[in-house]
Amino acid sequence: MTIKEMEDKTGLNRSSIRFYEKEGLISPERNKKNGYREYTNQDMEDIQKIAYLRTLGISIEDISQAMQGKKSLKKIIQKRKEILDTDILDVENSKRICQQLLREKELSYESLDITAYTPETSEYWEQNKQLLKVDTVNFFYLWGGFLIWLLITGVSLFTALLVYPNLPDYIPIQWSKTQVSSQAGKIFIFFYPLVCIIARFGFRFCLRWKIAFHNQHINEIVSDYLSNSFCFLMLSAEIFTVLFIHGYVQNIVVLFVFDGIVLLGILIKALIKLS
Numbered sequence: 001m002t003i004k005e006m007e008d009k010t011g012l013n014r015s016s017i018r019f020y021e022k023e024g025l026i027s028p029e030r031n032k033k034n035g036y037r038e039y040t041n042q043d044m045e046d047i048q049k050i051a052y053l054r055t056l057g058i059s060i061e062d063i064s065q066a067m068q069g070k071k072s073l074k075k076i077i078q079k080r081k082e083i084l085d086t087d088i089l090d091v092e093n094s095k096r097i098c099q100q101l102l103r104e105k106e107l108s109y110e111s112l113d114i115t116a117y118t119p120e121t122s123e124y125w126e127q128n129k130q131l132l133k134v135d136t137v138n139f140f141y142l143w144g145g146f147l148i149w150l151l152i153t154g155v156s157l158f159t160a161l162l163v164y165p166n167l168p169d170y171i172p173i174q175w176s177k178t179q180v181s182s183q184a185g186k187i188f189i190f191f192y193p194l195v196c197i198i199a200r201f202g203f204r205f206c207l208r209w210k211i212a213f214h215n216q217h218i219n220e221i222v223s224d225y226l227s228n229s230f231c232f233l234m235l236s237a238e239i240f241t242v243l244f245i246h247g248y249v250q251n252i253v254v255l256f257v258f259d260g261i262v263l264l265g266i267l268i269k270a271l272i273k274l275s
Contacts, residue, residue: 144224157193192238196231229263
């Protein structure tokens with residue numbers, strides 16, 4: 001069956017189907033005459049199982065290992081249930097405290113007495129240490145934010161629009177130390193902001209599925225940080241290209257080494273605090 005028929009029968013869109021194929025979860029054969037993918041009933045069954053497990057929060061990696069028999073699906077689901085049980089307890093406890101607070105006739109920041117609701121504060125801090133750790137890496141959270149992405153992408157697009165009229169017909173896109181090894185038409189300058197958009201709305205969500213932290217909130221923070229860091233590297237490459245063309249800089253290695261050290265250092269520091 002065609003991918004259109006797969007969409008109709010499974011109710012899933014083709015981008016999801018293609019993503020599962022890209023991840024190696026399904027391997028449809030191609031029609032030798034027209035080169036189109038041909039999906040089997042087994043492919044359809046696998047896609048539905050994969051999508052169902054994804055709704056339960058099972059990672060792509062775990063699903064892949066279960067399909068290959070490297071991991072027991074029962075153990076994977078048991079582990080997921082334990083995580084959900086912990087999350088449910090945390091939510092129920094927070095809800096209970098909120099309900100108690102709302103019973104107060106007069107509730108204000110000044111009158112709030114936390115010992116009335118949580119006598120053992122040290123134990124309470126220990127139970128919520130993961131959330132408190134997230135608070136210690138605000139810079140990490142902010143870097144992955146939408147406004148930072150918008151700023152990076154905006155600067156990249158503005159730069160492309162500003163320099164495009166004065167660029168030569170061909171611009172460098174690859175270097176070997178100080179020598180240009182590959183060129184492309186000057187329209188390529190718009191590739192950098194385009195990649196930033198793709199990274200935010202595609203690469204970012206793929207990362208969330210891949211990162212293996214148990215805490216979903218931390219997954220989101222780390223994946224957002226990585227996607228914005230990737231956009232920052234694209235902006236750096238774009239600016240370097242413009243400066244290289246005008247003879248201001250020569251060696252791209254220094255730029256990327258500096259970017260890499262700074263971004264990796266921030267990531268390692270944050271992960272140490274979160275772990």
